[in-house]
Each structure stands twice: as C-alpha cells, then as structure tokens.
Amino acid sequence: MKIATWNVNSIRSRQQQVIEWLQVNPVDVLCLQETKVIDQDFPRSPFEQLGYHTYISGQKSYNGVAIFSLSPMQNISSGFSTILGADVVGDFDIQKRLITGVIDDIHIINLYVPNGASVGSEKYYYKLDWLKLLRKYLENLLDKSPKLCVCGDFNIVPEDRDIYNPESHKNSVGLSKPEREALQEILQLGLVDAFRQFTSAGGHYSWWDYRAAAFPHNHGWRIDHHYLSLPLSQKAISCIIDQSPRKLAKPSDHTPVIVEF
DNA sequence: ATGGCAAGCTAAGCTTGA
Numbered sequence: 001m002k003i004a005t006w007n008v009n010s011i012r013s014r015q016q017q018v019i020e021w022l023q024v025n026p027v028d029v030l031c032l033q034e035t036k037v038i039d040q041d042f043p044r045s046p047f048e049q050l051g052y053h054t055y056i057s058g059q060k061s062y063n064g065v066a067i068f069s070l071s072p073m074q075n076i077s078s079g080f081s082t083i084l085g086a087d088v089v090g091d092f093d094i095q096k097r098l099i100t101g102v103i104d105d106i107h108i109i110n111l112y113v114p115n116g117a118s119v120g121s122e123k124y125y126y127k128l129d130w131l132k133l134l135r136k137y138l139e140n141l142l143d144k145s146p147k148l149c150v151c152g153d154f155n156i157v158p159e160d161r162d163i164y165n166p167e168s169h170k171n172s173v174g175l176s177k178p179e180r181e182a183l184q185e186i187l188q189l190g191l192v193d194a195f196r197q198f199t200s201a202g203g204h205y206s207w208w209d210y211r212a213a214a215f216p217h218n219h220g221w222r223i224d225h226h227y228l229s230l231p232l233s234q235k236a237i238s239c240i241i242d243q244s245p246r247k248l249a250k251p252s253d254h255t256p257v258i259v260e261f
Numbered sequence: 262a263t264g265g266c267a268a269g270c271t272a273a274g275c276t277t278g279a
C-alpha cells in the first residue's frame with residue numbers, strides 16, 4: 001500500500017497536474033492540503049473517474065484538506081471535535097485542517113498545520129495552541145488504533161538537516177524552538193518519521209519558495225511528513241519525495257511524499 | 262534588512278503562504 005501527501009496550493013489550479021501524477025503514480029491513498037475551495041465546488045468527478053473515493057473538508061480561499069482513496073474508507077471525520085469534544089476544541093475547527101479515515105486497519109490522519117506567519121505573532125501562538133490540541137487528539141487515538149499514519153504539511157522543519165541553510169533561518173517560523181519542541185512532544189507519543197527510516201542525509205526537501213529561484217538552487221525545506229506509529233513503522237518499506245511535479249510549469253510550491261508498506 | 266512569487270477574492274490591491 002502506498003500513501004502519499006501533497007500540499008497542492010489550490011486543487012482547482014492544480015487539478016490537471018494531480019490527475020496526471022495519479023495516472024503515473026496510482027497510489028492507494030492521496031492526502032491533499034491547501035485545497036482552497038468550498039466542498040460544493042471541489043472538482044470531485046475527475047478523480048472519481050480515476051477510481052478514487054473522495055473525502056473532503058474545505059473552506060473558502062484558505063486551508064482545506066482532502067483524502068482520495070482507491071478503496072472506500074471507514075470512519076471519515078474532520079476536525080478535532082469528533083474525538084476531543086466541542087468544549088475542548090472551541091473555535092479550532094473553524095479552519096479546515098484535519099481529515100481522517102480508516103483503510104484496512106490503518107488510521108490515516110491528514111493534516112495542514114498552521115503556517116504561523118512570523119515568530120511571536122498572533123498566528124504563531126495559534127499554531128502552537130493548535131499543535132497542543134493535536135497532541136491531545138493523537139494521544140486519544142493512539143490508545144485505540146495501533147496503526148496510525150499522521151501525514152501532511154506540518155510547516156515545521158524537524159531538524160537542521162531538513163533545510164538548506166539552518167543558520168540563517170534558525171529564528172524563522174517553522175524552525176523556532178517552541179515549534180520544534182511541540183512537534184517532539186507529539187512524536188514522543190510513539191510516532192516515527194517515515195522518511196528518516198530510510199534516508200539520513202540532508203538535502204532532501206518537500207517545499208521550495210516560489211521566489212529567488214529556490215527550486216533550481218535546491219534551497220528547500222522538508223516540512224511534509226509521514227509520522228507512523230511503531231507497529232506501522234515496522235511495516236514501512238520505503239518513503240520517497242517525488243520532485244518531478246515541482247519541475248512543471250505553474251507547480252505547487254510543495255511536492256508529493258510517498259510512503260509504502 | 263528586504264523582496265522576490267503565486268493563489269484567492271474581486272475587479273486594484275490586499276491577505277496569506279513559510
């Protein structure tokens with residue numbers, strides 16, 4: 001089984017590229033972020049014609065997540081509140097950043113973690129609070145589901161080897177100590193970075209800034225991840241970043257990452 | 262230190278992204 005994650009930066013702008021990528025890479029599950037469209041306007045049918053079931057949670061202009069799956073999934077839900085309850089979650093489900101479902105016995109959680117704008121900003125503290133909620137959510141799920149695949153755009157560079165020039169970005173949003181610690185607190189629940197099971201070298205990235213010719217210079221960040229619970233991590237046989245869609249005209253600034261079991 | 266590019270919304274320029 002292959003599970004891919006891809007921040008497409010608007011599904012309507014990237015529709016044809018996603019179709020063509022799936023034709024070459026018929027993954028079992030594709031998790032999308034930043035679909036940027038309300039559910040009624042989501043272009044479902046071209047993907048259904050490829051054989052995918054589509055599960056979506058979108059909003060106007062911003063955010064939005066979706067899961068495509070060749071086999072039907074069970075227990076689809078979006079947001080934190082289905083697990084944590086509305087009282088705990090408050091307003092944090094207004095932004096559509098989490099959709100989950102079960103396939104075989106694998107519980108897939110597809111995330112679009114807040115960007116955080118700049119360190120110290122209101123959005124930065126929203127990101128940290130969101131990550132605290134995510135930790136609670138995953139702690140709850142790990143009690144019930146031994147096989148968890150938590151994937152998506154985390155907007156966090158886990159370690160210095162995951163960015164081209166850590167020194168000049170060490171205080172940037174995505175690398176700040178509180179963000180990295182929040183991520184580590186989540187991983188300490190018992191989750192493993194699938195990519196790092198197979199590749200220890202630096203220089204492997206999943207996002208490149210549109211500006212300043214970042215991609216041709218490989219000035220990238222690795223911020224799109226699959227985090228696997230221990231029973232599932234033992235079944236992983238590969239995790240690769242496919243840079244090819246980033247080379248196309250009018251690409252997303254992110255490129256797909258694929259884990260295989 | 263700053264801007265650089267792209268998408269959405271909406272109809273010129275702002276907001277967001279990371």
